[in-house]
Amino acid sequence: MKSKRRILVVDDDESLRRVVQFQLEQRGYEVRTASSGAQALQVM
């Protein structure tokens, strides 16, 4: 079975990040989040 596709969500708004993360997870993606560009680079 193919592994889940991963998406990195970057936004400085905490609520928005959580909502988008949940919606994407419901659609079967593996989601990581970051609140800033610097943090996004760390996650990657």
Place this chain on the structure above:
Amino acid sequence: MPLKPVRNSRMQIVLVAAGIVGTSLAHYLTPAELILWHNIFQRLYYLPIVYAAVSFGWVGGLVAALLSGVFYAPHIFTTWKDFPGYVINQYAEIVLFFMVGVTTGLLADEQREKSRELEETAGELVRVNQELRDSFEHMKRADRLAAIGNLAAGLAHEIRNPLASIEGAAGILDGGQITEDQRQEFVGIIKKECRRLNRMLGNLLDFARPRSPQRQSVRVEPLLESVISLVGHAAESAKVRWRKVVVPSDAVLNGDGEQLKQVILNLVLNAMQAMPDGGEICLMARFENSSLLIEVSDQGGGIEPENLDKIFNPFFTTKEQGTGLGLAVAHQIVSQHGGILRARNNPDRGMTFSILLPGTKEGA
């Protein structure tokens, strides 16, 4: 070149003619024995000549001198034909008429040219001045429009974010297929974002419709104490320690206590948010000459130097849940008190906001 007469000339011509004819009549009607009077009359011609020269330039002077000579000459050789020495004198006087008329006229022309140039320069200056005023007004209007545009853009951004969260959360709740914990989480998000919108609009109204300060004597020490107790609970759980220095301890300021409390509260909240892991907030008040200086220092991360001058702009924020209006409102209130609110990074760590309030008095 003689200039055209600048004023209405008919009256002036009549005056010159009347002067010349009157003087000539006086000559012809006065008996030759009254030599003193003839001496006076022959010089009276200078009045119309000079007047004509001043009014009409060198041509006017020349014409008036010519007329005077023409009217005067017959009198010379009829009355004084037996006194050749005196007659020469009279002709010499006529030559002088011409010289005075033309010279005065030339000088008057030059003067008139100069004043015309001056008038032109003055007119030009008035025009340039008006243009400057117009473009200044134009710039001020453009500046105001740009400020409104910025404000609206910031506001739109700040409203869309919570709205997107609320809409997304509502969609998740609507979709079913979620646990009770998740349901609570997203209801919580909706509530939190509604509160955030509400708070932001409240701040925006404070900012857009500032109330003018109701000044009275306010003791500084209790003012700072009331701010500390306002945030007391939250500060305790955020592990904030306080340091408070008021010199003299009974210092009094003249201002709107409620508004200044809001200013200090906003600065303290800002300081607390800058130190999520706790730290010390220092509140300091002292007099600097005749002004009261209040400083709020934190031990947080400070701010990038390039953002230092944007920190009081409405909707400028570096925080996730900030509205970007707290410091803007604080700045506005301090300005309305005639004071200055400044921010600076501390040399070691954190930053300091300083409020300088003028015209406050020392002691109770």
